[in-house]
Amino acid sequence: ADNASASHYVLGKKKLKLIDVNLEGCKMVLKKNDEITSEGQGSACLGNPxxxxxxxxxxxxxxxxxxxxxxxxxxxxxGPMTNIEQGDTIEASIEGFDTIKVKFI
Known part of the structure; x- marks a missing residue:
């Protein structure tokens, strides 16, 4: 937990209860310019976030x-990290959470 690869993050407005989300089993898909570049699930994070x-x-x-x-x-x-460059559009989906999409200008 060194935060070495994150420079920004997004917080949603909706608050969830832990009992309502399967953190260990939730699937994650990350797309860069509409192509899947990373997949994983909650168990990749020390077995459970x-x-x-x-x-x-x-x-x-x-x-x-x-x-x-x-x-x-x-x-x-x-899941594995994805390099992002100016002009890229990134979409992240994690089961149980809203999907986010951002364009880097």
């Missing part, structure tokens, strides 16, 4: 800097 969140919470307590209400957690990639 909640495992990454738990590790981070415990680590931050040990470092005397516990997580706080409102903190954003990026628990890890669900």
């Amino acid at each position: 909640l495992n990454a969140a738990l590790w981070l919470a415990k680590t931050m307590i040990i470092r005397n800097n516990p997580l706080k209400k409102g903190d954003v957690l990026l628990t890890g990639a669900l």
Whole structure:
């Protein structure tokens, strides 16, 4: 959990309950210019994204800097990374969540 490959992220407006989403089994598809460039699922993130969140919470307590209400957690990639260049259109779909699409100008 070093955030070495992320420079931006998108937060949705809809709040979901953990019980309503299968984080371990959710499928992810990433398209670059309408071609699939990455696929994966929640289990690619330490078996379950909640495992990454738990590790981070415990680590931050040990470092005397516990997580706080409102903190954003990026628990890890669900599939291989995709290089993005100016002009690319990226679409990301994860089961249980809204699909996002963005054009890099």
